[in-house]
Amino acid sequence: MTPAPRPPAVTVVGIGADGWAGLALASQDALRGAEVIIGGARQLALLPAECRGERVPWPSPLRPAVPGLLAAHAGRRVAVLASGDPFFHGIGRALADELGPDALRVLPHPSSVSYACARLGWPVEDTGVVTLVGRPTARLAAALHDGRRLLVLSAGADTPAEVAALLRDRGYGPTRMRVLEQLGADAERQVEGSADTWDAACAVDPLNVIALDCRRAHGVLRLSAAPGLPDEAYEHDGQLTKRHVRAATLAALAPAPGELLWDIGGGSGSIAIEWMRTHPSCRAVTVERDGVRAERIARNADTLGVPALRVVRGAAPEALAGLPAPDAVFIGGGLTVPGLLDACWDALAPGGRLVANTVTLESEALLAERYRALGGELVRLAVAHAVPVGGFTGWRQAMPVTQWSVTKSGELT
Incomplete structure (x- = not known):
């Protein structure tokens, strides 16, 4: 047939x-x-x-x-x-x-990127690309690093002015901006300036790509690409996983491209935000029952370049219903809430990771019990900072943090 x-x-x-x-x-x-x-x-x-x-x-x-x-x-x-x-x-x-x-x-x-790099003399493989087509301008903030070359795929004629405003707001006003219009056409041209001096009324063709030579202004806080941003990078009310513990927590969570995190008890959102900053395809949902903190998390996510962070206002475990299955779960609060730990564990597929931090004896006892039953790693993180003591210097000890991290059995090797 x-x-x-x-x-x-x-x-x-x-x-x-x-x-x-x-x-x-x-x-x-x-x-x-x-x-x-x-x-x-x-x-x-x-x-x-x-x-x-x-x-x-x-x-x-x-x-x-x-x-x-x-x-x-x-x-x-x-x-x-x-x-x-x-x-x-x-x-x-x-x-x-x-x-x-x-x-x-x-x-x-x-592509427009190939054309732009050819005009600028930039190696394509060394040039970062951020698209703002159908996406918020705030996502550009995560890619800003002093000395980096970026191409921004523009959403239209208004995008260059929006980018310039964001650069000024994030402390990158000295950045050189070149707007490349109608690449490859007879009408192709470049408009150049800096973010600090960019005229919002400047007429720009809607078909454009923005080239940025990123320059951080003097005195502006430096934000690394690695986990463990300075605590000052966050707006918070004290509910913040501090820098050194945060770096250790992200190491235990081990984010990989495309993976999804549940951040339970978001506080300031620092764990979810830094999870997403590790790779543009990383996703996160943070669950926070306090409305003021939930709004603060959204502001922090916007400021630090991950506006796609999903903030769920509610109390876990009830607020977890219907969420997409996670690759990793971080529990930063509420460990003693009945059913929370079990709900998070059940949501993980084999190979998924769970990390829980606590500073209380009651929650520590619970983690020790789960460690005996499920294995993993139980560690105590203690950080001390040098502070003035009269005319000398001594150590001020922060509250120790007990951390349990475990990978669900059945992971393919």
């Missing part, structure tokens, strides 16, 4: 600001032969009359519309236009998720 013919693949064509003239012959042929061409209004306008296929603009919001739009044109020769490289913050991901990669024929174009 002859197998039924496979439906034609969807051809995904990357296109730049240089339009039709900048396309390779294979991309031009694919667009000429398409019965349906789906793309943004700006992209569709770049095509000549010889592309006779039905032109279908993407609706807004785009992502939910993908399945229905593809189904409506099933069996026809479909081409989808994408900005530059379809798999670099582009429509390629949504199409692959929906159809599978084998159903796609992808003809990429140089």
